Amino acid sequence: MALLRSPGPRNAIPLMLLMVIGFAAPLLAVIGFSVVPARTFSLWQLPTLENYAAVFSGTNYISFVYSLVFAAITVLILAVICYPVALGLVRVFGKWSMFMSLLFTIPLFVSENVRLYGWVLFFIKNGVLLGTLKQLGIEPESWLFTQSIILFGMVYVYLPFMLFPMTLGISMVPKETRDAAFDLGATRWQVFREVDLPLSMPGITIGFLLSFVLAVGAIAEAKVLGGQRIIPVTHDIEIAFTYAQNWPLGSALSVLLMLVVGVLVLAVLRRFDLDTILGKK
Amino acid sequence: MTNTHPWNQMTTRSQTTIHGPILELRKLTRTFGALTAVNNIDLEIAEGEFFTIVGPSGSGKTTMLRMLAGMEQATSGDILLRGKRINDVPANRRPTCMVFQSLALFPHRSVGQNIEFPMKIRGVDPAKRRERAIQLMNQLRLPENYYGKNVTKCSGGERQRVALARALAYDPEILFFDEPLSAIDYKLRKTLEKELKDIHRETGKTFVYITHSLEEAMVMSDRIGVMQAGRLIQVGTPNQIYSTPTNRFVSEFIGDVNVVAVRIGPNGKLVADEFGAAFSVPKIPTGFTNGHLVVRPEFVRFLGAGDTADNRLTGRVYNEYALGSRIQYQVRVGEAVFIVEKLRQQAFTGNLDDEVAIGWNGSDSILVSD
Numbered sequence: 001m002a003l004l005r006s007p008g009p010r011n012a013i014p015l016m017l018l019m020v021i022g023f024a025a026p027l028l029a030v031i032g033f034s035v036v037p038a039r040t041f042s043l044w045q046l047p048t049l050e051n052y053a054a055v056f057s058g059t060n061y062i063s064f065v066y067s068l069v070f071a072a073i074t075v076l077i078l079a080v081i082c083y084p085v086a087l088g089l090v091r092v093f094g095k096w097s098m099f100m101s102l103l104f105t106i107p108l109f110v111s112e113n114v115r116l117y118g119w120v121l122f123f124i125k126n127g128v129l130l131g132t133l134k135q136l137g138i139e140p141e142s143w144l145f146t147q148s149i150i151l152f153g154m155v156y157v158y159l160p161f162m163l164f165p166m167t168l169g170i171s172m173v174p175k176e177t178r179d180a181a182f183d184l185g186a187t188r189w190q191v192f193r194e195v196d197l198p199l200s201m202p203g204i205t206i207g208f209l210l211s212f213v214l215a216v217g218a219i220a221e222a223k224v225l226g227g228q229r230i231i232p233v234t235h236d237i238e239i240a241f242t243y244a245q246n247w248p249l250g251s252a253l254s255v256l257l258m259l260v261v262g263v264l265v266l267a268v269l270r271r272f273d274l275d276t277i278l279g280k281k
Numbered sequence: 282m283t284n285t286h287p288w289n290q291m292t293t294r295s296q297t298t299i300h301g302p303i304l305e306l307r308k309l310t311r312t313f314g315a316l317t318a319v320n321n322i323d324l325e326i327a328e329g330e331f332f333t334i335v336g337p338s339g340s341g342k343t344t345m346l347r348m349l350a351g352m353e354q355a356t357s358g359d360i361l362l363r364g365k366r367i368n369d370v371p372a373n374r375r376p377t378c379m380v381f382q383s384l385a386l387f388p389h390r391s392v393g394q395n396i397e398f399p400m401k402i403r404g405v406d407p408a409k410r411r412e413r414a415i416q417l418m419n420q421l422r423l424p425e426n427y428y429g430k431n432v433t434k435c436s437g438g439e440r441q442r443v444a445l446a447r448a449l450a451y452d453p454e455i456l457f458f459d460e461p462l463s464a465i466d467y468k469l470r471k472t473l474e475k476e477l478k479d480i481h482r483e484t485g486k487t488f489v490y491i492t493h494s495l496e497e498a499m500v501m502s503d504r505i506g507v508m509q510a511g512r513l514i515q516v517g518t519p520n521q522i523y524s525t526p527t528n529r530f531v532s533e534f535i536g537d538v539n540v541v542a543v544r545i546g547p548n549g550k551l552v553a554d555e556f557g558a559a560f561s562v563p564k565i566p567t568g569f570t571n572g573h574l575v576v577r578p579e580f581v582r583f584l585g586a587g588d589t590a591d592n593r594l595t596g597r598v599y600n601e602y603a604l605g606s607r608i609q610y611q612v613r614v615g616e617a618v619f620i621v622e623k624l625r626q627q628a629f630t631g632n633l634d635d636e637v638a639i640g641w642n643g644s645d646s647i648l649v650s651d
């Protein structure tokens with residue numbers, strides 16, 4: 001093979017093999033297990049689609065819908081919160097805005113579970129909030145273990161993943177281009193619609209995708225803050241692989257999740273051709 | 282400093298018909314903290330004029346232009362458009378338009394969409410917009426099939442034309458240019474300079490252009506204003522700027538020039554200590570004690586036997602440099618250097634290191650007092 005004659009690719013072979021094994025092997029294993037009969041533990045059987053059928057005939061599809069809907073709502077809330085914040089960061093801090101938005105990622109150094117339990121202590125009955133209010137003679141219901149606090153937790157956890165790419169996107173809009181649009185008669189709103197928004201679209205798109213993909217895989221928020229008020233699909237997968245000892249069902253759920261998210265990401269990336277938006281090529 | 286200078290006797294072939302001033306600056310000042318970027322500038326720009334502001338970087342010319350365009354607030358002073366004060370009119374409501382140094386084209390739009398932008402903003406219907414865009418593209422020699430082409434795929438010169446077309450589509454009364462040609466290679470720049478001047482003639486609009494290159498300003502402008510450290514130190518036609526610079530800074534701003542330190546000698550003549558010689562000029566202003574004598578290299582002649590000149594030096598030709606149609610000579614007079622330029626047809630025929638006599642007429646030199 002001509003490719004192997006040049007030293008670059010030849011020397012890269014060991015690393016490439018490692019990557020292929022590292023990335024592809026677990027995926028292939030999951031795909032393989034998703035087509036073996038339920039509650040069996042050997043790959044070497046006749047393939048079957050019964051696990052996929054079980055997802056839709058049983059109740060598992062509900063957790064799918066929960067995960068997708070909660071992720072979608074989270075992303076929308078994040079967009080509404082982060083765009084103005086990112087815009088402000090860029091206008092106020094200029095070239096330092098990327099650094100400032102990186103500061104928002106500092107909480108990521110603390111485990112997600114630890115932070116979520118922090119919120120539990122804050123919201124729980126007799127906790128920081130309600131305990132203080134009780135001293136003042138006010139005793140409202142605890143907000144914990146509701147659907148809305150699950151959303152709160154997800155927005156809280158995934159905020160940096162929306163904010164950072166958005167700030168990057170907005171800071172890529174050249175000031176002179178905005179000045180030019182304004183000079184050519186555009187109102188502030190028209191400058192925003194015709195220049196700011198389309199030119200910061202790569203950042204917005206990446207923020208949407210990143211936070212959506214992560215939010216679909218969320219599990220801790222529903223468990224810790226939501227008290228299993230809802231069961232996201234990730235929780236179903238975990239149960240299938242552990243308590244239920246049904247690897248094939250867990251695998252089928254995983255494959256379906258990957259398919260749904262993958263198709264969505266591809267569709268969005270196709271719709272927003274990043275190269276065209278960025279003006280490259 | 283009088284009109285005896287040959288450059289002043291040349292006719293100015295400007296096509297501009299002088300109307301009243303379209304733009305008037307009165308004591309215009311802009312400060313940034315302790316820095317006075319634009320310092321107390323008074324200026325009138327005539328309707329239909331091609332006016333260029335020249336200055337080195339940091340001279341305040343960009344700040345001044347941004348104030349005129351409405352992108353920067355004046356600290357004090359007035360900007361008047363046809364006699365009406367426009368200081369507080371924002372850029373999007375001024376009948377002026379700027380072509381930026383970076384061109385600031387919309388990278389996510391096609392050539393056609395870029396040109397149509399100001400018309401789209403104004404709500405012109407798509408068919409009319411397109412018609413006008415095509416018309417502008419023809420005028421600026423952009424192929425019609427570029428209409429749908431992404432601007433980022435255009436070459437440097439094409440982008441310049443798109444930027445200019447977009448500005449013209451706004452139909453401004455005044456067009457501002459913020460060094461749009463500075464990033465273009467020499468040959469294309471020379472072409473675009475001439476094209477821009479042609480467009481100025483065709484449209485008859487007022488152009489206010491800024492550049493750091495006096496050479497570029499010379500090619501295009503009806504009048505030039507030279508800025509130095511926030512002040513407008515001289516305003517005049519290219520010929521006036523070239524032939525009667527008001528100070529040393531302006532005289533040295535274009536090309537190579539001989540600037541000789543002189544002082545008034547005991548006999549009323551100008552003494553140049555550097556050359557150990559005395560020079561004469563037709564008239565020394567009263568009160569002049571010391572300053573510089575400016576001699577353009579093309580006015581210096583090699584003197585043969587029997588040739589006379591008001592001013593004369595003897596030195597040797599140290600080196601020669603070909604400058605296209607002209608040849609420049611470095612003549613060393615003792616330690617001091619004098620430069621001489623001749624057309625190729627009138628090239629120096631001797632050898633390097635030959636002793637030569639050079640000379641020029643007093644009326645071909647300029648005396649500046651700083």
